[in-house]
Amino acid sequence: MKRIIIQLLIVLISLSSFAQGNLLIIGGGSEKSSENSWNHAAYKWAVDQSENKKVAIIAFGTADNWLPDYFVNQCGAAEATNFNISNSTTADAQTTYDDLMACDVIFLKGGDQYNYYSTYKGTKTEQAIEDKFSEGGVICGTSAGLAVLSEVIFTAKNGSAYPDDCIKNPEHSDIQLANDFFPFFPGYLFDSHFTIRARFGRLVAFMANWKFNQNESIVGIGVDEMTAMSIDDNNMGTVYGIGTVNIYTAFSENTFSQNSKLLADSIQVNQLLQGCTIDFNTGEITGLTEERNPTIKQEKGNYIVYASGSDNISDNLDMISDFVNDNGSTDDKILIVTGSSQTIANSYKTQLTTAGATDIEIYSATIDMASNDDFANAVAEASKILFVNNSYADLKYFLNGGTAGEALNAKIRSNGFVSAFIGDNSRLIGQTVVQNYLEADATYYGELTFNEGLNLLKTTAIIPNTYKSSDYYENTSAAIPYAMITDTLTYGIWLNRDNYIKYGPTDNNETYVNAYGTSPVMILKNDGTKGGFSEQSAYGYTNDTPPQFAGFENMTLSLIDESTPYKVGNEVEVTTAIEPTRPKNVKIFVINTDNRIHCSWPQNQFFVKVFDTNGRIMISDLMTDQGFISTTTFNSGVYIVNLKSDNQVFNQRIFISN
Secondary structure (H helix, E strand, O other): OOOOOHHHHHHHHHHHHHOEEEEEEEOOOOOOOOOOOOOOOOOOOOOOOOOOOOOEEEEEOOOOOHHHHHHHHHOOOOEEEEEOOOOOHOOOOOOHHHHOOOOOEEOOOOHHHHHHHHHHHHOHHHHHHHHHHHHEEEEEOHHHHHHOOOOEEEEOOOOOOOHHHHHHOOOOOOOOOOOOOOOOOOEEEEOOOOOOOOHHHHHHHHHHHHHHOOOOOOOOEEEEOOEEEEOOOOOOOEEOOOOOOEEEEOOOOOOOOOOOEEEEEEEEEEEOOOEEEEEEEOOOOOOOEEEEEHHHHHHOEEEEEEOOOOOOOOHOOOHHOOOOOOOOOOOOOOEEEOOOOHHHHHHHHHHHHHHHHHHEEEEEEOOHHHOHHHHHHHHOOOOEEEEEOOOHHHHHHOOOOOHHHHHHHHHHOOOOOOOEHHHHHHHOOOEEEEOOOHHHHHHHHOOOOOEEEEOOOEEEEEOOOOOOOOHHHHHHHHHHHHHHHHHOOOOEEEEOOOOOEEEEOOOOOOOOEEEEEEOOEEEEEOOOEEEEOOOOOOOOOOOOOOOOOOOEEEEEEEOOOOOOOEEEEOOEEEOOOOOOOOOOOOEEEHHHHHEEEEEEEEEEEEEEEOOOOOOOOEEEEEEEEEEEEEOOOOOOOEEEEEEEEEEEEEEEOOOOOO
16 A cells, blocks of 8 residues: 555545546547547446436537537437537526436536536536436546546636746646635645646646645646546546546645745655555555666766757856856856757757857767777867767667777766766656657657666666657656656656756765756656556557556656755766777678678677667677677668777678668
8 A cells, every 4th residue: 555645634534535437538639439448438437427328428529429428428428418508697597407317427528618518507507417426427528627626626717727837836827726616625736638648747736736726735637638537426436538637636735835946855656557556545556566666766977967958059158167166166068969960969069158168069970980099189188978869770880999089078977077968968867768759649659669778877767858749748758657657767868948057975975966957847756666567548449559658656756946856866986997908810801692691709708789770789798719690680771880809999880681
C-alpha cells in the first residue's frame, strides 16, 4: 500500500461522508466503434451500473446520433437520447429535469466547460444531475464534461489556461477556479487532455492557486485522451484506455510557494494505466507489478554542466553570461563543438564575445575529425566547452574513436571542468536520450526511440523544448516518465525556452541542480516504484502498436528555481583522464559477396562494435588478432565500425550492400 499523507487523509474523510452514485471521467478524444476499442469497456461499465439502462447525452448544441447508437447497439443501453441544452431557459425547464431524471446514466459531452458552468448553474439541469447522482445513478463526462464533475473546477471563464503560463504565474488571470457547481468528489479537481496538452504543470498551478486563495489543499486528477476512470459508489477507481490517469497530491501544507513563479517542494504523483485500480478510501493501488528501483540513485559527477531548454540565442543570453563570467575568467579558452555546419556556432561565438569571452574556437565534431590533431590540441587547451547543433549520431561516433574524440570525451568528465549544452543538445548529457521527440504523434504511434546518452548525469533523462510547439506536447510530456521506467532512472528533467539548469558539486561534495530563468524547472524523482507500460491501442486491433505511455505507483514532482537548489547527490567521484592513442596496424574491410566484415588487429584482443546511423549498436563482439562479423541481418547503408583495446581506439565508416 502506498504512503498516505495527511492532506489525502483529510480528503478521504470528506469522501467517506459524502453519499454518491457512480462517476465515469473521460479525458477526451474520439470514441471508436470496435468492441476492443479503448472506450468500449468503460462505456459499457456505465450502462451496467444503471438500473433502467437509459442514457441521457447532454451537449451544449446539437449532436449527431453516433454516440446514442453506440450506447444502444454496443453497450447494452435500453435507450440513449441526445439533449441539446444550450440556453438557460431549456436548462431550467421542468420538462428537462423530468426527462433527465428518467435516465439512470447522464453523459456530459465535450466543448467549453464555461458553457456548462454559466448556463446550468442554479438550474433544474444542475439539480437533475445532482439528484440522479444521489440516487445512485451514473454521471459521465468527457473533456469539458469531465472538467465540471469534481468539487473544485477550472471554469475556463477567461478561456483556456496554458501550462507554460501557469507555471510562470499560478495567479494568472486565466486560472479561474470555483467550487459552487456540482458537489461531486470533494477535495478534488479534474483535468482532461492531460498528456497531449502537457497539462501536468497546469494541474500543479491549479492546486497551488486554490491553496493560496482558499487555504485548502486539493488533489488533482489528470486524465489522458482516449482514457477513462470509473469511480463506483464505494470510491473504487478503475482505469480504461490507451493513456494514463494521473493523481497529484501535495506532501505538506507548505508544498507550494512563489518566487514570481510557481514553486513546489514535492508532489506525490501516481500515473495509472488501463487495469489499474485505486481505492480512494485508503489510497491502495493495484495493477502495476514491475519493480523499478534505480541502481544508480544519485549523481556524482565532479564537474559543472549547463543545459538550456531552447536553441534560440535570445533565450540563452543569461546562461551564456553565466557560462562566461561565473566560472573562471573571461580569458579562459572556450571551445565550441558543433555539427557539420558552423553557421549557428558562429552566432553563438558572437554572443560569447559580447558576454566578455576573448578566446573562442569552433570545431565540427564529425567522424572525419575524430583524429584531427588541431582539434585534439584545442580540446587540450580548452577551459570550457559549449555544445550546440550537434546530431546525436555524429557526436556519439566522434566521441567513440580517434584522438580528438577520446580527448573530448575525457575532458568533459575531468574534475571541475565546465561544459554547456544548448537546447536540443541538452538531451545528450543524461543516461538516456529521446531521439525523435520533435516528430508529431511519435508517442501515439509508439515510434519514440531511446538511446544511451553521454552519461554526464548517470541516472537522469532530460527533455528540452517542452513547450516548443503543441504538435510535440504529447512527446515532451510522456518521454520523461517512459524513459525513467524503461531504464529505471532516478531523475527526469523538463526544460523550456524560459529556463536553464546548472549541475555541479558544492564545497562539501554534495551535488545539486540549480535552476534559473522566468519559468521553474520541473523535476520528477523515482525513489523506487512499481511500473508498467500501456498495452491498449485506440482501436484495440491485435496488430496495432500501443502508444508509449508508462505508469508508475509513486514518484515525486518538484518545481524549482534559483532560490531552491535541488540536491541530487551526497558525494562526488574524482575522475582521471586517459589519453587515448590511435593504432596504425588495424584493418577493416567489407566483403559484400559473403555478407561479412573482416576486422584485423594483430597481437591484440579488442572489442568490436558496429553502429547504425541512429547511433544504435548493431553488434558487439570480442576478438583476438582478427575475426569476421556477419552482416546478413543488416540493411544496406552506412555504418561505423568501432574497435577498442585498452586506451587505443579505431573508427571506420563502411557501406554495406545487401
